[in-house]
Amino acid sequence: MDTFLGLDATLLARIQFGFTVSFHFIFPSISIGLASYLAVLNGLYLWTRDEVYLRVFNFWVKIFAIAFGMGVVSGIVMSYQFGTNWSVFSDLAGPVVGPLMAYEVLTAFFLEAGFLGIMLFGRDKVGPGLHMFATAMVAVGTAISATWILSVNSWMQTPQGFGMNADGQFIPEDWWAIVFTPSFPYRLAHTLTAAYLTTAFIVGGVGGWQLLRGRAHNAAARRMFSMAMWMIVVTAPLQVMVGHEHGLNTLEHQPVKIAAMEGHFHSHEDGAPLILFGLPDQEAGEMRYELSIPHLSSVIFGLGWNGAMEGLDVVPDEEEPPVAVIFWSFRVMVGLGFLMVGAGLWGLYARWRGHLYASPWLWRAMVAMGPSGLVAVIAGWITTEVGRQPYVVYNQLRTADAVSPLGASAVGWSLIAFIVIYFAVFGAGVLYILRLMHREPDTGEDDADAEPGPTRAAGITPQQQMDRGRAAPAE
Template sequence: MDTFLGFDALMLARIQFAFTVAFHFIFPAFSIGLASYLAVLNGMFLWTKDEAYLRLFKYWVKIFAISFAMGVVSGIVMSYQFGTNWSVFSDRTGPVLGPLMAYEVLTAFFLEAGFLGIMLFGRERVGPTLHMVATLMVAVGTAVSATWILAVNSWMQTPQGYGINEVGQFVPEDWWAIIFNPSFPYRLSHTLAATYLTTALVVGGVGAWHLARGRRENKGVRTMFSMALWMIAVAAPLQIVLGHEHGLNTYEYQPTKVLAMEGHFESHEDGIPLILFGIPDQEAGVMRYEVSIPHIGGPILEKGWNASMPGLDTVPDELEPPVAVVFFSFRVMVGLGFAMLGLGVWGLWARYRGYLYHAPWLHRAAMVMGPSGFVAVIAGWITTEVGRQPYVVYGQMMTAEAISPIGAQAVGASLMAFIVIYFAVFGAGVVYILRLMGKPPEPGERGLRSEPGPIRTAGITPAPQLSEADGPRQPAE
């Protein structure tokens, strides 16, 4: 059997796609929320004329530009794998997924690209109104981009509105049904809320970093920390509610995934326990060292106190996802979600007592929680995608059927190259972003270009700008 380091081509292709998607997901999870934050900062400056908001806009727009660029580059690289490693998947699902991906480019990406330059460089050139419009369009474009991508992923999770032609391809029959498939609204709202919460945690962590270093008199630092804590207090409980509704939808359409998430190897006839922790033993079909609360699982799933539920013992072994991966990634996501809720409540209490900017332990907690949004979105993505296995199109196409006829050595070599290049290139970008975050927003903060000026080239001095009253220009002597 053709293998590379003990892995066959299928497993290597899955690892490669998981690595590149996880790396890519970090940047949109930040840039989508940050684009909206920049729009809010710009709007607040135009409304209040408070220079602190403009200072923060110029501070964060530099970070946005870098993260946006890294997200675009990592996304382009990821897309090539559809042709190299997953050509059978591309061939069979192309008639459905191809147009959706094209719509993302034609609408969202063109919208972002068309207004991004004005947002980054055009404040002094186009005026405040058009610059505000451009900033809003970039924020809208990032959200629209996520909408199309999530429509694609949601169709793979809950496919509908299609037929299968004589050569085995999925062909569209009802585009409305394809786009607005059963899991799409829940997945979209849950993911967008995650991006805004992730951004708020990063902004709050940066603000806490500077407050912990005695920069309490810096109005920009106080403003960013205050705004972030407000957003966390609102978004964290909302995200928990959205996640619960998404879970109910998943149980309706992908019950096996929920059984793996909850660790229910055995069927329950008289009440569904809530398993808090345990060590899944999939081979034996049991949860070892289980810590659970009897009956609570029924009301959580909107069933009765004494409701029954079939377990994974009713699912054929070959159709079970890797339970341990799904079980633990789900708990990481949920645990961090409640930690975010706790941080938001703590911030509200500190604000009420009047020591929001003089709470060292709150600031330490905010710094620790700063990267937690990224961990949570990756854990949620792992729960969703690994929980769908062994299908790539749920219930219709196995992952093993989707891979290209390619050797393990070729996939393994490209995977090693991806790992080295990604950590080198994107690692450098992340380090630079952290350096920018390490400096506080100061009065006179410069954006990517703070004011217009003549284009200069080496050794050439630009001619002075003259009005008609100055008379005609004279040739340079």
């Protein structure tokens, strides 16, 4: 077998696509949430004429522009891979996938691109009403873009509405069924909520960093931190509930994926345990060093205390996905989700006690959890996509049959080139975004009415700043 560093062409092509998608997924997760956040900020500014909202808008709009641009560039690369590494998939699934991708460009990308310039540069040129409309259209465009992309992915996960011709191509028969597959509503809700939650933690992390830097006097820094904590306390529990419903849907349509996620190598006739941790041994077909709670998995999936759940022992070995990858990526996602709920409750408690701007440990926690949403969405994507293996179109087209007839060395060297170029180009972009986040938001005259928290240069100690913050009203 032709290999490169011990890996065959199919696995290398999967790694390359997974690498580029992981990079790309970061930027839409930011831009989808930030676009809506900017629309809210702009609307609140026009409604209240509070300059603080405008300053927060101006702080984040630059970051949004860079993230949006990097998302577009990284997305183009993935499209090319359909023709290079996955030409067989493009040929067989193109009649279904191609039009859906085209709809995304026509209805979403053109909408975003058409109004982006007005949003970025047109406030003083087109009037507040049209500028607000343009900002809202960019936010709507990002959501529509996600809708079409997730429709494509959902069809690959739970395919329906198609027939097959003599050449093995998927031929559309019912476009409504193709677009609105059984998993589509759950996947869309779960992904959009994740994008908003990701943005809330990024904004909250930056706000916490600004406060830790002795900038509690800055009303814009305070406002962004306060808004982020409100968003987290609402969105984090909602995401847990949406994720639960998505899991129930997956159990119905992709039970093998659920068995791998739960680490159930064996079927359970009288109630399946919830395995918290363990070391999956797929070759032996068992979970080593298992730490579990009896019956709880069946209860969570609504099957009752003694509800039966099938395991991987009812699946042929060649139909099993890589259990260890799915098992741990799922736990990373869920673990971060519950930490997010805890962070939201901590912020709510600090607000209730009037200490939101005098809680340095909360600020530090938010800085540490700033990237947590990005980690969680990538872990969730890995769970979803690896859990579909060994199929690229679930139960219809195997991944090994969809790859281009390329040599392993060709794919391997291109993968190395992608890694080097991506870390150089997008690494520079991320560093620039971090520099923008580090800068203090523009100050204004109304900061004189904000919390009296002079900087350390003025001779005020951190403890004095905290004491003054305790006396300040919560926003």
